[in-house]
Amino acid sequence: MKKILIFLLFFSVSLSVMADAPKGIIKVSPRIAPPLSLMNMDGEQFTLSTNKQRWHFVHFWASWCGPCRREMPTIQRLINGMEKDNIGFVIVNTAESEDVIFSFLGGVAPDINTLLDTDGLATELWKPRGLPSTYLVDPDGQIQYVVIGGQDWHKSQYQDFLRQLSTRNK
Amino acid sequence: MYSRFAYQATHIIILLLISLQIMAAPPRHVVENPNIKMVVIPRTAEQMAAFYEGREFPAKAIDATRDACFFTIGIHNKTQNILWLNTDNWSITTKTGSMSLLSREHWIQRWKKLNLQQRFQSTFRWTLLPNTLDFQVDEREGGNITLPRTNTPFTLTARFATGQDKNGEPINITFKDLRCAEDTPQ
Numbered sequence: 001m002k003k004i005l006i007f008l009l010f011f012s013v014s015l016s017v018m019a020d021a022p023k024g025i026i027k028v029s030p031r032i033a034p035p036l037s038l039m040n041m042d043g044e045q046f047t048l049s050t051n052k053q054r055w056h057f058v059h060f061w062a063s064w065c066g067p068c069r070r071e072m073p074t075i076q077r078l079i080n081g082m083e084k085d086n087i088g089f090v091i092v093n094t095a096e097s098e099d100v101i102f103s104f105l106g107g108v109a110p111d112i113n114t115l116l117d118t119d120g121l122a123t124e125l126w127k128p129r130g131l132p133s134t135y136l137v138d139p140d141g142q143i144q145y146v147v148i149g150g151q152d153w154h155k156s157q158y159q160d161f162l163r164q165l166s167t168r169n170k
Numbered sequence: 171m172y173s174r175f176a177y178q179a180t181h182i183i184i185l186l187l188i189s190l191q192i193m194a195a196p197p198r199h200v201v202e203n204p205n206i207k208m209v210v211i212p213r214t215a216e217q218m219a220a221f222y223e224g225r226e227f228p229a230k231a232i233d234a235t236r237d238a239c240f241f242t243i244g245i246h247n248k249t250q251n252i253l254w255l256n257t258d259n260w261s262i263t264t265k266t267g268s269m270s271l272l273s274r275e276h277w278i279q280r281w282k283k284l285n286l287q288q289r290f291q292s293t294f295r296w297t298l299l300p301n302t303l304d305f306q307v308d309e310r311e312g313g314n315i316t317l318p319r320t321n322t323p324f325t326l327t328a329r330f331a332t333g334q335d336k337n338g339e340p341i342n343i344t345f346k347d348l349r350c351a352e353d354t355p356q
Contacts, residue, residue: 023308026306062293062296064221064224064225064293064297065296094292094293094296095288095289095290095292095293095296096225096289096293097226097289100225100226118289119287119288119289119292120288120289120291120292120293120295120296121288121292123292123296124292129300129303129309129311130296130300130311130312130313131296148306148308148309149309149310149311
């Protein structure tokens, strides 16, 4: 009986680890994430390569992009819902002024503290498919998943998927 | 009595506003089939100027955009495989010949001459349609294409390769009688 229980437990854990990524999240051949070292809105420096203990959700956005505007409140809800999970959220604004960013985020997602890619060069290095673009980077600094277009991040399937990732090394 | 008049007047004003909005909306050209949806929206110089002014672009850069004709393109891959965008495979033809899209390189050189700050160059680039992109299943992306401003109507033929190795049946989409959008005289 004990063996059966252990088997069932192992089987269910395996299933959950192998669960498919939700719609819009695509597994890619792993590649080293480009450098990312920027100031946030509070003037604090963030460097991705020195934050290797966990997965990172790296999101590029601009206030002029319609899907970014629709998506940002859902990202805030996602972040709020995953405060206790071991995953880092790195939000990068592409080439906008602080005034534009403040007034936009103040209206739709006041808790989000974005990094400021003031000249847009960091974004260029990451070569997003478009804006918005999101990458899921593993603790070794490798891009494992890219996300196509805007998503309803607050929905449970996305949180569940990210939660699973946060417990994996790769 | 007064409230009934106000009720009717409100209705008339709302209908008028809706009509004005419909009249002011730019024409959308849409081709949709089981494999792809493609939308082309001509943008007037004023629309583009307003967009870039809102992004704090300097006047010299906004003036430069007025020389070009902007079209916003939206593409949705409805195939069950990769749809390959490569704007080098697109053609623009008029009754008398052909035209070329203004390339990204054209804009880079233009901005260099104007000493445009890097952040504005970056934003401008992001508002353009990528030259190449492997559209994944159900992916939707978009952006602007630009060409020299002209009064001549033209045909845009967009060719897409399909399939993992681009060996699938190609898709050709044609938009006839496209025109640069003109601002309404004040």
